[in-house]
Amino acid sequence: MPDTALLAATKNALLTKYGEAERARIERGVTQVASLWVPTDGDLQAFALDQFVADAKVLDVTLKRLETTLEVCNGHFIEIGRELRWDTDTDTGPLLPLDPLLAGIDPSAHLLDDLFAAKVGFVVLLNFPLTTLAERLAHADAYSRRDWAERALAALFGRRVPAEVQQEIARVGADADLYIAQYNLWMHHVVNDAGERLFPKGMRLISHWNLRDELKADYTDPRGLDKQRLITKVMERIVTQSVPAAVIDNPRVDWNPVTNKVSAAPQEFVEADAPARAVDLSGAPEPDTRYAQWLRQFQAGRRADPYSPLTPTLIARSFELGRQISEERVLGLFEQVLTSPVAAKVAALMQTSLAAKQPGRKLEPHDIWYNGLMPRGAFSESELDKKTRARYPSAAAFAADIPRILSQLGFAKDRVKFITERIVVDAARGAGHAMPAGRRGDFPRLRTRIGQGGMDYKGYNIAVHELGHNVEQVESLYNVDRVLLAGVPNTAFTEALAFVFQARDVELLGLTKPDAASERRRVINDFWMTFEIAGVALLDNAAWHWLYEHPNATAAELRVAVVAAAKQIWNRYYEPLLGGKDSVLLAVYSHLIAYPLYVADYPLGHLIAFQIEEHLQKAPALGVEFERMASFGAVAPDVWMKHATGAAVSAEPLLRATEQALAGL
Numbered sequence: 001m002p003d004t005a006l007l008a009a010t011k012n013a014l015l016t017k018y019g020e021a022e023r024a025r026i027e028r029g030v031t032q033v034a035s036l037w038v039p040t041d042g043d044l045q046a047f048a049l050d051q052f053v054a055d056a057k058v059l060d061v062t063l064k065r066l067e068t069t070l071e072v073c074n075g076h077f078i079e080i081g082r083e084l085r086w087d088t089d090t091d092t093g094p095l096l097p098l099d100p101l102l103a104g105i106d107p108s109a110h111l112l113d114d115l116f117a118a119k120v121g122f123v124v125l126l127n128f129p130l131t132t133l134a135e136r137l138a139h140a141d142a143y144s145r146r147d148w149a150e151r152a153l154a155a156l157f158g159r160r161v162p163a164e165v166q167q168e169i170a171r172v173g174a175d176a177d178l179y180i181a182q183y184n185l186w187m188h189h190v191v192n193d194a195g196e197r198l199f200p201k202g203m204r205l206i207s208h209w210n211l212r213d214e215l216k217a218d219y220t221d222p223r224g225l226d227k228q229r230l231i232t233k234v235m236e237r238i239v240t241q242s243v244p245a246a247v248i249d250n251p252r253v254d255w256n257p258v259t260n261k262v263s264a265a266p267q268e269f270v271e272a273d274a275p276a277r278a279v280d281l282s283g284a285p286e287p288d289t290r291y292a293q294w295l296r297q298f299q300a301g302r303r304a305d306p307y308s309p310l311t312p313t314l315i316a317r318s319f320e321l322g323r324q325i326s327e328e329r330v331l332g333l334f335e336q337v338l339t340s341p342v343a344a345k346v347a348a349l350m351q352t353s354l355a356a357k358q359p360g361r362k363l364e365p366h367d368i369w370y371n372g373l374m375p376r377g378a379f380s381e382s383e384l385d386k387k388t389r390a391r392y393p394s395a396a397a398f399a400a401d402i403p404r405i406l407s408q409l410g411f412a413k414d415r416v417k418f419i420t421e422r423i424v425v426d427a428a429r430g431a432g433h434a435m436p437a438g439r440r441g442d443f444p445r446l447r448t449r450i451g452q453g454g455m456d457y458k459g460y461n462i463a464v465h466e467l468g469h470n471v472e473q474v475e476s477l478y479n480v481d482r483v484l485l486a487g488v489p490n491t492a493f494t495e496a497l498a499f500v501f502q503a504r505d506v507e508l509l510g511l512t513k514p515d516a517a518s519e520r521r522r523v524i525n526d527f528w529m530t531f532e533i534a535g536v537a538l539l540d541n542a543a544w545h546w547l548y549e550h551p552n553a554t555a556a557e558l559r560v561a562v563v564a565a566a567k568q569i570w571n572r573y574y575e576p577l578l579g580g581k582d583s584v585l586l587a588v589y590s591h592l593i594a595y596p597l598y599v600a601d602y603p604l605g606h607l608i609a610f611q612i613e614e615h616l617q618k619a620p621a622l623g624v625e626f627e628r629m630a631s632f633g634a635v636a637p638d639v640w641m642k643h644a645t646g647a648a649v650s651a652e653p654l655l656r657a658t659e660q661a662l663a664g665l
Helices: 004-018 020-035 044-051 056-084 098-103 111-117 120-127 133-142 145-155 163-181 209-221 222-238 289-302 314-323 329-340 343-357 366-367 381-391 395-407 413-420 456-479 491-502 518-548 553-578 601-616 623-630 637-645 652-664
Strands: 184-187 204-206 253-256 261-264 425-429 432-437 446-448
Touching: 004 020, 004 044, 020 044, 020 120, 044 120, 056 120, 056 145, 098 163, 111 163, 120 145, 133 637, 163 289, 163 329, 184 289, 204 209, 204 314, 209 222, 209 366, 209 381, 209 652, 222 553, 289 314, 289 518, 289 553, 314 329, 314 491, 314 518, 329 518, 329 652, 343 518, 343 553, 343 652, 366 425, 366 553, 395 413, 395 425, 395 446, 395 456, 413 456, 432 456, 432 491, 446 456, 446 491, 456 491, 491 601, 491 623, 491 637, 518 553, 518 601, 518 652, 601 623, 601 637, 601 652, 623 637
Parallel strands: 425 446
Antiparallel strands: 184 204, 253 261, 432 446
């Protein structure tokens, strides 16, 4: 950073040229430039005199020019990145050794370096305000759309992270994502102490998503409790890193997760399309690979810390830049849910419901994923699978049905056509995701897992969720008034809008119609889903704080710390309701490994989704309101929420409505 004498001289030179009317902008702009200027950037004063824009009309043209240019640059880089990751993200068959290398390339890694080297980044910092979260929140209600656009532009240049650091973050992230995408278990080869095979041949489940969804589906199965207890043991083995390495994505060995014994699968039980794999019967686990991936994410992410003066940790960037909500406020919302007396009442309802079907049955830790509160709980997994496989034998079949889905959700006919033409559906290698576009002219991608027999209910449920993301992505890119504001305030908001779609998945299959009773159950289920994932978010956050406190930790030490934190959070919030002292189930979520500090967006998204749902109850058509909300752009969360629903983000509506729903039942 230049010395104070040079800064003062630069500011005085600009004041002499442009006058006192520009003092505030000059003071701020020069200070912002100086915070990232290094000697090799050249003559700061000459640059400032040449590039400071005092004319309002020229400043407006400058903003628009940058807006257009950055849309094209970022949009095409997203397209290139999508192609580089194509074979690791989509189900194109066996991976080549080359594919993970391609996926680890971030084509935009040098863009920020280049923009600063060309002084474009400094032009932005000289002329537009770089604000802290506190500043934006203090003035949020007074900002115009132009004000928000200026601040969004400046935020892009608030850090000067070197290209090699960006590239390392991308490479490590791609490796972790691929590790999770390939972490599958062949459930026909998971046996109990009696040697029984409780799961059907060919069932291949990714951790944790499909394991959790299978557990949910087993509530209607006559052997469901046995299956659920076996899956729970599998999950515990994953968390403690005691799963034998030989059983991961290997249908040639059988595994008893209770005893942890591995044996060769009899040939008659091996799937016909089973890939060739060596049979290792030693039972040796991975060498803390799960936690090594997590540790590498931390080590790569913290390399950006010195270049982020306003947000010097990944935790700070996650909340202040990513969510635009303080860490304290977000965690406070989760604590409010986790400590609410409503939780015990919902657990009592679950206990009554389960005991009615299984006399004497007590709640167990896996009941954190109980799905009997929703109307879909009345249908068996096989019934739902049969319907979805018949309707969606391929990705193309789901794509062809999107117009009907949108029409049923209340989108206008012309808007159905517009949106459908801008969404592309692919078969996913992993559990599924929605990939946004970055420029108008490119299209978001919907990815979900599709088996040989068609899309099962798990894949369909994910597809409907991802469709919600995609519709938001179309609206917030193509219909926002300023492309610098494309998107929504943070990931929790796109999750919330995706939840709105996902909550209607069975209804969209023609199996249910909402009524007063189902609406009460939906509210209670919304609370329980928020309660469940809030603990995982606390664990994610606690683990990252531990990592910053122990930057030289080993993968084994991280495992010990995560397991201890998972037990502590479980014992405080969940054990009083579900039992299972020292359960580690909260740590099974794959997001903890593949998506750093992402989990908080789920419970936050549930709270936001509930407020949106309350508003939609009064709206004439879901589709019309969805479009109005989704196209408002990436402004501050409370500003967006007030525009969408009339109130700021809060846990109170969900807690209040859950109390009322319980009373109604």
